[in-house]
Amino acid sequence: MDRFPDTRCSELPLHRLEVPLPHLLPFAIGTFDTIGPLSRAAFPHRHTFYEIVHVTGGSGAHVLDLVRRPVEPPQLCVITPGQVHHWDGAQGLTGHVVLFNEDFLLPHADDASALRALAGRPGHPAGDQAAPIAALLADMGGEYRELRPGYRNVLRASLHILITRAARTLGRTGGTTDASAAARDRASELAAAFGRLLCEPGGARRPVGWYARELGVSAGHFQTLVRRATGRTPGSLIRQQQTLEAKRLLAGTDMTVRQIAHLGRFSDPAYFCRFFRRETGMSPGEFRGRAGPNHHDPRIESIAGHPDGP
Structure with missing residues (x-):
């Protein structure tokens, strides 16, 4: 029997991409069975890599950042680095799982x-893209197994097509994603880079000035561009991410409030508790009790129309 870490461990498990030759091909594709038990892990964990799942059969639910969505095949689930997820009561899952590092996106960096x-969704219908996506994944699986000449280029190009087709399931039309247009706009480009840094493990612990320096702009210009692209200040987006990270740790670990406050670089637990109540309307203890052993927030409705995340 496969053994998994305790679901309320002191810190959330962090999974890294383990492939035969990661320096040559930071990528893997397979079924739930060939990827292995961790592809359907029932305990909250996060990744350093991206995961795309096309579920074609089975039952249960997928929980992504405290939002629970029943398995309703054919269904797409996308998990980005730093997000916390697990499968709840999943049985008989079939379909394909694609794993890759950000390096594998370099030819089409705006796909991120x-x-x-x-x-932003724990799972959503594949719609009229279900059949094309299934066929594309089957072809990608063959390329990955057979390693024919040029397979790396084929897999990179196919991954770009897969992401484009997946984006169409959100109502985007045409062969180009909204991200392509965003890449031509400086404000959106910088805001996207800020978002990537912010979502890294520990990203929300950094001050606004650090992001401005890292992205090569002045603090004032950084504030202006982020507000122009998102309608929000960098500080408010950092607080949103801090709150999400605190929720992840409260729901998925047995860390004390003091430990979570220290990890989030709050000056003291009392200040963290005031911050958390201001952002959520409840104390950390109340939130942990509400999340319970299922590691999700029952206040968040999991419906097909669940809005995209930030």
């Missing part, structure tokens, strides 16, 4: 924005 939009 489309993936973040898709990851």
Whole structure:
């Protein structure tokens, strides 16, 4: 019997991409069975890599950042680095699982924005893209297994097509994702880079000035561009991410409030509790009790129309 870490461990498990030759091909594709038990892990965990799942059969639910969505095949699930997810009561899952590092997106770097939009949902219908996506994944699986000449280029190109088709399930039309247009706009481009940094593990612990320096702009210009692209200040987006990270740890670990406050670089637990109540309307203890052993927030409705994340 496969053994998994305790679901309320002191810190959330962090999974790294383990493939035969990661320096040559930071990518893997297979079924739930060939990828292995961790592809349907029932305990909250996060990744350093991207995961695209096309579910074609089975039952249960997928929980992504505290939002629970029943398995309703054919269904797409996208998980980005730093997000916390697990499968709840999943049985008989079939379909394909695609795993890859950000390096594998370099030829189409703007695809990362489309993936973040898709990851705003714990799962959604594949719609009229279900058959094309299934056929594309089957072809990608063959390329991955057979390693024919040029397979790396084929897999990279196919991944770009897969992301484009997946983006169409969110109502985007044409052969180009919204991310392509965003890449031509400086404000949207910088805001997207800010979002990637912010979603890294520990990203929300950094001050606004650090992001401005990292992205090569002045603090004032950084504030202006982020507000222009998102309608929000960098500070408010950092607080949103801090709150989400605190929720992840409260729901998925047995860390104390003091430990979570320290990890989030709050000056003291009392200040963290005031911050959390201001952002959520409840204390950390109340939220943990509400999330319960199922590791999700029952206040968040999991419906087909669940809005995209930021």
